[in-house]
Amino acid sequence: MNNVNQIIKNSKESVLKTMSKMDFFTENDLNSLDLVKIGLLRKNSVYRHGVTRFLPKNKWSSKVPDPSCVKVVDIHPLLLNYEWETYREIIIFHEFIHCLGYLGHNKQFYKLESLWPTINQKDTLGRKFMEVLKLKNSTWKWICPKCNLKVLRQRKSSGKYICKKCNCKLIDEAI
Ligand SMILES: [Zn+2]
Numbered sequence: 001m002n003n004v005n006q007i008i009k010n011s012k013e014s015v016l017k018t019m020s021k022m023d024f025f026t027e028n029d030l031n032s033l034d035l036v037k038i039g040l041l042r043k044n045s046v047y048r049h050g051v052t053r054f055l056p057k058n059k060w061s062s063k064v065p066d067p068s069c070v071k072v073v074d075i076h077p078l079l080l081n082y083e084w085e086t087y088r089e090i091i092i093f094h095e096f097i098h099c100l101g102y103l104g105h106n107k108q109f110y111k112l113e114s115l116w117p118t119i120n121q122k123d124t125l126g127r128k129f130m131e132v133l134k135l136k137n138s139t140w141k142w143i144c145p146k147c148n149l150k151v152l153r154q155r156k157s158s159g160k161y162i163c164k165k166c167n168c169k170l171i172d173e174a175i
């Protein structure tokens with residue numbers, strides 16, 4: 001088994017183990033989640049850190065989807081790094097709730113999500129993770145020569161953008 005598969009397998013086991021202590025999910029929920037395949041998102045994805053992809057609806061008939069209707073849960077490849085372990089498990093747990101048929105981000109969903117022991121770190125870690133991804137995917141800095149505002153972008157501004165504060169044309173600097 002290669003490293004990626006090993007990390008995914010361990011994370012899944014760890015998430016399911018934590019879920020088994022929550023007194024909400026049934027044995028059946030956990031067993032069927034164990035069969036869900038976990039794959040990877042494209043590495044240039046910035047705003048999406050995990051996604052549950054269901055099979056086409058004609059392949060499952062039940063009104064409320066369950067884990068057997070899931071094609072794959074994809075997570076961001078950077079989440080496999082050791083330093084993102086906490087956030088990785090939060091994301092997998094989040095997607096597993098979707099797999100169990102809670103599709104929307106509503107009150108009920110967030111109530112379930114809040115059962116996760118480190119859920120209070122989710123927003124901070126998510127923001128941090130996004131910043132890292134933005135930086136990784138940027139090749140240009142747009143700089144205001146007057147106030148020194150810096151914006152990270154994938155393409156050049158080519159003189160088409162101005163600083164809102166100073167009304168100055170932004171200049172490009174390669175990262
Ligand atoms: Zn979601």
Ligand SMILES: [Zn+2]
Binds near residue numbers: 144146147148163165
């Ligand atoms: Zn400025």
